[in-house]
Amino acid sequence: MALSKFVDIPSNAKNIKILNYIGGKHVPPVSGQYLQSYNPATGDKLTMVPDSSKIDIDNAVFAAKKAFPAWSTTSIAERAAILNQVADLIEQNMYQLGRLESQDQGKPVAAAVSFDIPNCADKFRKFAKLILDGFNEVSLTMETTATKNSISKKEMATVTAVTQHIPAGVAGLISPWNMPLQMACSKIAPCIAVGNTCVVKPTEITSVTAFVLTQILEAAGVPPGVVNIVFGTGINAGEALVKHKDVRLISFTGGSLTGSRIGAIAGGLYKRVALELGGKGPSVVFKDCDIEHTITTNVRAAYQNQGELCLCASRQYVQQDIYDEYLQKFRQKTLSEVVVGNPADSKTFYGPMVSKQHMEKVLSYIRLAQEEGATVEFLVNPDAEHTNLSSDGRLTIKGFEGGYYIAPTLITNVKQSSRLVQEEIFGPVVCVMPFQTEDEAVKLANDTQYGLTASVWTLDKEKLLRVMKQINAGSVWGNGWLIIGSDMPFGGMGCSGTTREGGKWCLDFYTETKALYYPE
Numbered sequence: 001m002a003l004s005k006f007v008d009i010p011s012n013a014k015n016i017k018i019l020n021y022i023g024g025k026h027v028p029p030v031s032g033q034y035l036q037s038y039n040p041a042t043g044d045k046l047t048m049v050p051d052s053s054k055i056d057i058d059n060a061v062f063a064a065k066k067a068f069p070a071w072s073t074t075s076i077a078e079r080a081a082i083l084n085q086v087a088d089l090i091e092q093n094m095y096q097l098g099r100l101e102s103q104d105q106g107k108p109v110a111a112a113v114s115f116d117i118p119n120c121a122d123k124f125r126k127f128a129k130l131i132l133d134g135f136n137e138v139s140l141t142m143e144t145t146a147t148k149n150s151i152s153k154k155e156m157a158t159v160t161a162v163t164q165h166i167p168a169g170v171a172g173l174i175s176p177w178n179m180p181l182q183m184a185c186s187k188i189a190p191c192i193a194v195g196n197t198c199v200v201k202p203t204e205i206t207s208v209t210a211f212v213l214t215q216i217l218e219a220a221g222v223p224p225g226v227v228n229i230v231f232g233t234g235i236n237a238g239e240a241l242v243k244h245k246d247v248r249l250i251s252f253t254g255g256s257l258t259g260s261r262i263g264a265i266a267g268g269l270y271k272r273v274a275l276e277l278g279g280k281g282p283s284v285v286f287k288d289c290d291i292e293h294t295i296t297t298n299v300r301a302a303y304q305n306q307g308e309l310c311l312c313a314s315r316q317y318v319q320q321d322i323y324d325e326y327l328q329k330f331r332q333k334t335l336s337e338v339v340v341g342n343p344a345d346s347k348t349f350y351g352p353m354v355s356k357q358h359m360e361k362v363l364s365y366i367r368l369a370q371e372e373g374a375t376v377e378f379l380v381n382p383d384a385e386h387t388n389l390s391s392d393g394r395l396t397i398k399g400f401e402g403g404y405y406i407a408p409t410l411i412t413n414v415k416q417s418s419r420l421v422q423e424e425i426f427g428p429v430v431c432v433m434p435f436q437t438e439d440e441a442v443k444l445a446n447d448t449q450y451g452l453t454a455s456v457w458t459l460d461k462e463k464l465l466r467v468m469k470q471i472n473a474g475s476v477w478g479n480g481w482l483i484i485g486s487d488m489p490f491g492g493m494g495c496s497g498t499t500r501e502g503g504k505w506c507l508d509f510y511t512e513t514k515a516l517y518y519p520e
């Protein structure tokens with residue numbers, strides 16, 4: 001096994017030339033075509049991303065298939081050691097990776113360095129441990145009814161039954177732009193830990209850190225062809241990957257509509273499909289909550305990562321008795337703490353929207369709120385050095401005039417049936433609505449097509465658990481938010497997804513599970 005070595009990562013994404021990574025080599029797309037990527041904080045050109053096509057995917061799948069026999073039979077100890085090396089190298093390059101993620105995605109450097117990048121390392125380390133702990137064979141002795149001979153006479157027999165997990169083959173891993181490296185790593189780590197090889201198709205909007213990861217994988221000793229990364233659009237490279245006959249499973253994180261399309265294609269080709277999709281998280285706030293703690297957390301839950309988190313609390317239901325107090329404190333907290341601006345500045349809470357196109361989408365929802373007659377407030381912190389705030393919430397930040405900034409937006413007086421409450425906006429926009437009774441709160445929280453995350457706030461422990469259990473979401477937090485145990489399942493219901501990531505749930509997905517029975 002190669003020893004881990006120094007990885008030379010440029011500090012500016014402008015100096016990075018992104019190439020595909022196939023069979024351990026960096027190669028241009030066969031077509032020679034590239035896509036332009038932009039720095040969302042300035043609107044300036046950042047770098048070029050390969051616009052790969054089916055032929056690049058074919059080459060990458062070929063490399064993954066070739067690498068599979070050796071990697072799937074590599075000892076668990078050796079695979080775990082390589083995964084731990086990847087984790088070490090990510091940690092050693094935490095700041096460089098965080099800075100690049102910020103330039104490409106817009107999130108504050110501080111957020112990337114304290115949340116996104118450590119989580120990437122954590123994924124590799126956790127799955128190294130899980131395979132070392134022995135996930136692949138579970139054996140038990142059981143009484144069964146067995147047909148003993150050709151005359152179908154049934155009698156009881158004692159057999160040993162063994163559950164065996166075997167690597168599934170070549171996996172296609174498709175990831176989104178809101179947590180670019182973290183989402184890619186959360187798929188690559190379990191996938192290769194269990195002995196699969198893969199072709200990764202990161203989002204075309206934020207490709208920089210996935211490219212840098214190729215240097216880390218190589219330095220950590222991941223053999224050529226085990227992880228191949230092909231950059232490009234969803235409709236070309238992504239769909240070619242989903243359709244490829246030699247790709248046995250697809251793990252996708254992204255929008256619900258894209259997931260539906262991918263699920264239909266992959267399901268029709270008898271592939272295993274994991275879908276981790278959008279969210280419209282409710283937060284239910286009862287009058288007997290710890291209001292200061294609730295407000296502090298729910299302001300973060302509304303605006304963290306520019307509101308570009310599938311698990312943001314974008315619908316907040318507050319009991320009527322404290323509704324006015326809640327709104328007043330929510331405004332104060334946002335105005336005092338949510339500083340919008342330069343992502344490299346340590347006082348910045350959130351940065352620009354990821355792209356001009358996405359900014360336009362979010363602004364269109366704010367205009368919709370205004371057209372519908374809802375109350376729309378822009379809560380701009382005085383420290384945000386802005387030179388203009390447009391009527392639809394676009395902020396112009398001094399020195400970053402070309403950036404895609406939107407003010408923290410609070411919407412009230414909005415109907416539950418409005419698209420603002422029903423659809424994922426994925427920006428710094430929160431709807432806060434009143435409710436009267438516990439039953440009504442549960443009904444409102446569940447009145448959605450989504451079911452990814454939710455939170456409930458009350459100091460009454462019985463009520464807390466009662467309500468948490470009734471909310472249809474994959475993760476429900478009581479008096480908290482964004483607590484994700486890496487040994488716990490994470491995923492959604494309804495159009496938030498079909499599967500669970502995390503711990504052993506991942507390992508089930510990334511392996512074929514066999515049942516073996518034999519007489520004692």
Ligand code: NAD
Pocket residue numbers: 174175176177178179183201202203204232233234235237238239242253254255256258259261262276277278279309310311424426452491492496497
């Ligand atoms: P998206 O669906 O537009 O794209 C996601 C990925 O799919 C990209 O790599 C894209 O190129 C690719 N893609 C697009 N069309 C494709 C096709 N036809 N075939 C194959 N690949 C295709 O999503 P996005 O805008 O990048 O990400 C934001 C979404 O991701 C939000 O809805 C957010 O809630 C969701 N998300 C969910 C989770 C979760 O864990 N549930 C986590 C992060 C983000």
